[in-house]
Amino acid sequence: MRITRRTLLVSAGAGVLGVLLASCTPEPAPSPTPDPSSTTPAPEPTAPSSLEPSAFVRSAWSEDPFSLGAASFTPVGVQQSARTALAAPVIDRLFFAGEATDEQAPGTMSAAVRSGISAAEALLAASANGDRVAIVGAGLAGAAATARLASSGLELTVFEARDRVGGRVQSHVDDDEWPVSAQLGGWLVDDALDAVIDWPASLDLRTAVLSGALWRSTEGDDVEPVSAKPLTEAITTAQSRVTDESLTEALTEGGADPDDAALQALLAYLSTMSGADADQASSWFPPVLPPIERTAVLGDLAALFEELLDGAKVSVSSPVSRIAYDDDGVSLGVATGESLSFDRVLVTVPLGVLKTDGIEFSPALPFAHRGAIADLGMGLIETVWLRFDEPVIETDASLWHVVGGDATIRTWLNLAPATGENILVGLVGGAPAGEFAKLDDDAAKTAALASLTPFLGSTQSPAA
Numbered sequence: 001m002r003i004t005r006r007t008l009l010v011s012a013g014a015g016v017l018g019v020l021l022a023s024c025t026p027e028p029a030p031s032p033t034p035d036p037s038s039t040t041p042a043p044e045p046t047a048p049s050s051l052e053p054s055a056f057v058r059s060a061w062s063e064d065p066f067s068l069g070a071a072s073f074t075p076v077g078v079q080q081s082a083r084t085a086l087a088a089p090v091i092d093r094l095f096f097a098g099e100a101t102d103e104q105a106p107g108t109m110s111a112a113v114r115s116g117i118s119a120a121e122a123l124l125a126a127s128a129n130g131d132r133v134a135i136v137g138a139g140l141a142g143a144a145a146t147a148r149l150a151s152s153g154l155e156l157t158v159f160e161a162r163d164r165v166g167g168r169v170q171s172h173v174d175d176d177e178w179p180v181s182a183q184l185g186g187w188l189v190d191d192a193l194d195a196v197i198d199w200p201a202s203l204d205l206r207t208a209v210l211s212g213a214l215w216r217s218t219e220g221d222d223v224e225p226v227s228a229k230p231l232t233e234a235i236t237t238a239q240s241r242v243t244d245e246s247l248t249e250a251l252t253e254g255g256a257d258p259d260d261a262a263l264q265a266l267l268a269y270l271s272t273m274s275g276a277d278a279d280q281a282s283s284w285f286p287p288v289l290p291p292i293e294r295t296a297v298l299g300d301l302a303a304l305f306e307e308l309l310d311g312a313k314v315s316v317s318s319p320v321s322r323i324a325y326d327d328d329g330v331s332l333g334v335a336t337g338e339s340l341s342f343d344r345v346l347v348t349v350p351l352g353v354l355k356t357d358g359i360e361f362s363p364a365l366p367f368a369h370r371g372a373i374a375d376l377g378m379g380l381i382e383t384v385w386l387r388f389d390e391p392v393i394e395t396d397a398s399l400w401h402v403v404g405g406d407a408t409i410r411t412w413l414n415l416a417p418a419t420g421e422n423i424l425v426g427l428v429g430g431a432p433a434g435e436f437a438k439l440d441d442d443a444a445k446t447a448a449l450a451s452l453t454p455f456l457g458s459t460q461s462p463a464a
């Protein structure tokens with residue numbers, strides 16, 4: 001696998017979900033899972049006085065007008081085929097790509113790349129040499145499409161709304177504050193991504209393998225690793241029913257209590273991957289449980305985009321506000337006031353932008369496209385990066401979970417075992433991510449630090 005050849009360190013220790021998915025009985029069992037009925041509503045969070053990060057940075061994708069969310073998901077009752085409907089070209093003038101158009105692994109970086117390549121190939125097949133082609137959006141889908149179309153005899157222009165390329169992949173680079181790039185969007189890579197991308201030699205290919213899990217009660221006790229078995233069994237049963245139901249409904253019908261603190265912690269983790277809450281997500285097309293080990297990119301991913309976009313004219317700070325099309329061509333209205341003509345356009349903007357009429361189409365898109373845009377869900381995920389001078393606790397576990405209580409952030413990635421740097425990455429998904437995104441930086445930092453309270457004050461080994 002190309003990107004892992006310079007992997008920093010493979011940490012030892014079993015990843016908890018893999019163990020659980022294999023239906024093993026977890027051990028040891030230090031103390032019982034807390035009873036959710038014993039938890040009391042928490043007042044405004046206060047940060048522990050012993051914790052003061054030396055660096056802090058966070059995302060706010062839910063509020064960002066050029067994403068309006070983090071990742072598409074399939075809501076209960078919606079067919080995955082809505083994604084193919086969204087990807088369908090319109091009279092060979094408009095083409096669509098982006099993670100939301102991919103049925104295989106929506107909401108991921110591999111989906112974005114795969115969709116970009118596939119749409120580029122469809123566009124190429126419909127084009128003549130010298131055609132003027134606009135690509136709207138310079139995220140992974142737009143960049144992968146551009147790379148596929150470069151040297152194809154087309155005249156390519158990329159319009160990007162933000163003042164940077166990369167979209168929902170964003171490496172925050174600050175050598176004074178961050179020894180590794182703080183990744184505010186996609187950064188956990190897998191074989192599926194490796195299969196569709198050629199990592200450029202110019203990319204800082206440092207990666208870290210994150211493994212080993214720690215499950216803590218709000219009282220600071222280790223609790224049993226939470227079993228995914230009730231969830232996987234509920235999904236399996238729900239998939240044989242005649243109508244789709246939400247994960248929450250599937251769990252309830254399977255005899256599990258979705259309000260159980262342990263299950264809530266697992267569902268919170270799941271929503272940091274999909275952006276959906278359990279009562280929104282389909283059990284016919286459920287979010288995928290993360291693998292036991294995650295590979296994280298530590299370097300600056302901007303180099304990837306520079307390489308992929310080479311060969312096209314890239315116009316940043318150029319939000320497209322209108323796309324008018326007919327049998328003869330396409331006219332793009334850019335928020336700067338310009339109106340430009342092209343033979344074909346590839347639209348890669350996020351589903352969140354399409355859902356809020358961020359671009360006016362004239363004529364309106366076909367019903368199948370509009371139906372898909374309305375039906376698919378845009379999930380919310382936010383991340384917060386904290387660097388400390390000292391370790392918060394000594395542990396080999398890279399994945400921390402808070403069980404019980406009402407911590408804003410229940411899922412943490414600890415980069416210390418793999419990198420030696422005291423960096424904790426908080427992940428929050430679903431409705432709590434929307435609330436977190438609305439906080440100002442001070443309140444977000446306080447909420448993040450308060451969420452770490454269960455991990456203070458002891459030395460632990462990863463749970464098996």
Ligand SMILES: Cc1cc2nc3c(=O)[nH]c(=O)nc-3n(C[C@H](O)[C@H](O)[C@H](O)COP(=O)(O)OP(=O)(O)OC[C@H]3O[C@@H](n4cnc5c(N)ncnc54)[C@H](O)[C@@H]3O)c2cc1C
Binds near residue numbers: 109168
């Ligand atoms: C916090 C977070 C963590 C994630 N973690 C992972 C992970 O670890 N692994 C993984 O595989 N995936 C992850 N993802 C998902 C992954 O990042 C996305 O699926 C992928 O980057 C989407 O690429 P895209 O090209 O489809 O969309 P985008 O990257 O959103 O690109 C679309 C582009 O269109 C631009 N645009 C929007 N409106 C306009 C307009 N009107 N005119 C012109 N341009 C416009 C946007 O600015 C953007 O650059 C994560 C996402 C988030 C938010």
